[in-house]
């Protein structure tokens with residue numbers, strides 16, 4: 031008998047989910063979820079320990095190689111995350127190892143965890159006043175240095191030589207005498223270190239808020255009794271006080287020694303949102319980790335480290351924050367749960383809100399999904415009783431919903447002498463009134479750049495990207511035509527490249543062009559444009575929003591960057607310049623998105639004492655999304671949209687898989703897809719259907735041709751099983767990439 035400890039190790043980069051056995055050498059301890067270096071054929075590799083077991087190695091019949099070393103001093107993944115990784119791998123058809131690496135911040139994905147070290151100076155032994163006094167007068171500088179080090183205890187070398195103006199040579203001299211020592215220590219990069227937060231107090235809850243809070247508390251009680259709990263949909267209108275509920279529920283979780291994760295859409299993770307959390311938890315500031323896209327890789331890693339070391343117990347972040355290694359999870363909040371940015375558009379193509387629900391289930395923790403316009407997936411689950419629902423129908427300030435006016439732009443176009451316009455007479459008049467009254471306006475247009483594209487009125491030539499099947503957008507500021515898919519850019523032609531005509535015109539309106547028009551129309555107004563082009567500088571957005579709040583800006587014109595999570599009490603007019611931008615794209619959720627967007631944007635108007643007005647310009651005034659939004663009728667919208675989805679067998683009534691073959695060679699992409707399609711239709715299990723093989727709506731992107739097939743199924747498991755079975759038996763040419771997107775958001 032030779033019973034020894036053996037670790038199952040899943041190797042990075044493995045395409046199959048097999049894990050291999052390695053001996054744990056005597057004298058080192060290895061944990062589940064830890065990263066280790068192991069021998070693999072004649073090289074070494076890195077992997078994650080997925081299980082540990084005691085085996086009688088004598089009975090195995092071959093020699094088990096030992097682990098070479100551990101590359102992380104602790105387990106990177108909690109037991110809960112390990113389980114979750116397997117669930118994601120099954121559901122989204124992604125190898126477990128790739129899911130595991132997605133769960134880690136970049137600096138921890140490779141071999142050694144990349145941490146930041148810095149030199150610190152400290153005393154070797156105690157130094158008394160008498161010791162200092164005994165130093166000879168010519169060592170005055172050393173004496174000052176020693177005194178300073180004694181005062182500061184452990185101090186950064188750079189701080190000592192910089193801020194405290196102690197010379198390197200003094201420190202060297204003291205080091206030689208063995209009075210001080212210089213050591214390397216891990217430092218944490220804290221992006222919020224310099225900021226002081228004014229603590230905010232918990233508000234007295236109104237009855238609707240009380241109910242929700244009690245539902246969360248009841249869930250904890252039920253979990254305590256070993257009963258299962260359902261996710262809770264918090265369906266609350268904008269301004270009903272959802273965030274306050276989150277804050278108080280989290281406080282309670284913390285009081286009970288548990289942790290919490292709050293997911294917010296990337297775009298809503300404005301400094302303003304982050305600040306609300308930082309302020310409420312100012313007394314335990316170090317226990318709050320905030321993960322947003324503006325952090326450097328190092329900062330992001332250190333925030334994650336704080337969580338892994340159980341120092342931070344509250345995590346606020348976008349999508350990937352759902353993978354935070356909190357051990358004793360008490361609550362998961364998904365704010366604006368309907369937001370599309372919860373869906374990741376590269377592998378693994380997970381939907382973070384769905385993952386939150388799964389993680390809550392696996393780790394026995396309540397999940398709170400908040401929205402004023404819930405996704406139809408969630409709404410259906412609420413209707414069927416899979417989720418509990420809490421309603422918050424009143425705005426905290428008791429304000430009425432703003433009045434929404436729909437402007438038919440077809441009529442406007444006919445009225446105007448100069449053809450189509452972007453500012454209707456009504457909107458222009460309302461803006462003039464606001465300017466006269468010293469109130470503010472937000473204008474919204476979901477297209478950046480100057481014009482949609484440029485067009486030759488002689489021959490119909492349109493500027494297209496040479497790498498993608500899409501048009502190039504004119505950006506005046508940079509004087510370039512830019513592809514919004516691949517970033518390719520070129521100089522705008524002065525005459526038509528096809529017919530040499532000089533009649534090339536700008537077609538459509540982007541934010542740049544509207545800004546130019548606004549400056550001509552409202553000559554005295556203070557106007558600022560907010561989009562990814564104008565807000566490139568760090569803190570530009572924060573500064574602009576602060577200036578707007580301080581009423582230093584009259585008109586804020588922007589893309590979706592300004593649609594979410596902002597309150598400005600002095601804004602009484604919101605204009606949506608073209609409500610149709612999102613309606614005519616090949617997407618089953620187009621109508622839903624437009625409804626959500628109109629409702630969210632409308633929620634920006636009249637959030638203070640003053641009543642608000644919303645002007646929606648559209649070429650399809652009778653579209654249900656627009657009409658229901660106008661009446662603030664989410665439930666009506668959901669009812670008719672769900673009826674339609676059910677009839678056409680669309681999500682949420684079925685699961686979908688979008689399989690795409692991509693290649694720089696058109697024929698190969700097409701041929702591979704056809705082969706795949708043939709296999710998929712053979713022995714098709716009950717309840718699954720397959721479309722014909724088709725070119726993607728965006729048939730070429732980044733120089734790659736794209737062909738696709740869509741599968742629909744009543745069950746997600748049978749769908750994944752069928753696809754996995756087919757793919758495992760096929761090999762594709764090297765230059766063909768096959769991707770599977772389960773429950774896709776974009777069909778392009």
Ligand code: ADP
Nearest residue numbers: 233234235236267268269270271272273274426
């Ligand atoms: P939502 O997240 O639903 O849009 P918020 O939580 O942002 O709503 O609340 C809107 C405003 O009402 C905020 O300024 C918030 O401080 C305030 N508020 C929330 N709850 C209360 C309450 N119980 N009493 C007083 N003010 C509240």
Ligand code: ZN
Nearest residue numbers: 486489526529
């Ligand atoms: Zn032409």
Ligand code: ZN
Nearest residue numbers: 495498513516
């Ligand atoms: Zn392109």
